[in-house]
Amino acid sequence: MARTAGSHSDITGPRVREAALKLFAQHGYAAVSMRRIAQEVGVQAGALYNYTPDKQSLLFDLMRGHMDELMAARSSEPECNTPLDCLEAFSRFHIRFHLERPQAVFISYMELRNLTPENFAAIEDLRRRYESELETILRDGRDAGVFHVADTKITTLAIIAMLNGVNTWYRSGGRLSLPEVEAIYWDMVRKAVT
Amino acid sequence: MARTAGSHSDITGPRVREAALKLFAQHGYAAVSMRRIAQEVGVQAGALYNYTPDKQSLLFDLMRGHMDELMAARSSEPECNTPLDCLEAFSRFHIRFHLERPQAVFISYMELRNLTPENFAAIEDLRRRYESELETILRDGRDAGVFHVADTKITTLAIIAMLNGVNTWYRSGGRLSLPEVEAIYWDMVRKAVT
């Protein structure tokens, strides 16, 4: 046997990425074999190499794709005026964006150590750029006398950590709706810095 | 060759756990082989099985040991009086305890999915018990009219997530001392709930 009926790269390609995303998030990069991914796609392991040069690239492409999406979505957000408005927009955007793609978020935080040094550096650079947007907001607010933060760098990381925490417990259809969650977290963020 | 000079379970046993802790934290449970752990200890892989029935138990024992230490340390903390004092004590204790054992903390958060279902349930139970201590403080404070929190369960998770974030960036000997870090985070926690 060889090429199978209905096979097409436009179909198989995305399915490979989806399978890898799902399985990496579920069991971890190191615990998932190429054969297991192939099984999920419904194909033999060798066929995966039409879509990725190797397993490492599969992971890296998922992560970079996620970070690129993050930066792009952030860029196309409406502009803000006051530091307080900007901080609220950032908080709500962060929660919304991350809750929409829990698997990619999970991978991007858990599998950093399975990246090669070069790939790790690339992802870290993107993350740093994203976080610096929040720090800029905090610095502007502090300079304007609106925010009272002891250390903008640490406050940035603390806020990000708190917002990321949503992904550990939120389930759509649960007790709280997305707007309610946004409101609760924004309230805590606002109070923490003012 | 067989038993080596100077070999003793009182020495090798702890070294096995230390090696596993270090390597699991560094590369992840699934990515670390028993042979790699043995190499770190300076022994052949078979010798490890004098100290653990299998690899899974090695991971689980590290995690349960960490959680047991956490609960024990928390229990032997001095008592607190007001909700505000209790929250401050909890926040400072949490930061201090977690910064003292970054590897065990890392493993306990990252390797949950590599536990068998029964082992996972056991660890989760301990974690829930610890977190419920914070929630009790928040509820008491809210009932006393000191804290203003929309949802004690979510606020609990948000605070824990924020405090845990310290471990991602803090390095002893860095720009900030432990007391300074404690103060900064306690300030944010206090403001977020009052």
Next chain:
DNA sequence: GCTTGATCTGAACAGGCGTTCAGATAATCT
């Protein structure tokens, strides 16, 4: 309808995996 190129199979490669165990040696006890 035939050709060309894209897609997949199935087998193979060399090496690593967790785990077991008989046998050898060191430490300990009497």
Next chain:
DNA sequence: AGATTATCTGAACGCCTGTTCAGATCAAGC
């Protein structure tokens, strides 16, 4: 000193790993 026990080695087990590739088959273009 001799017997006993604790500890470790080294080899082996069956299975799984990421990756490659020749050959087979399907889809698409002329």
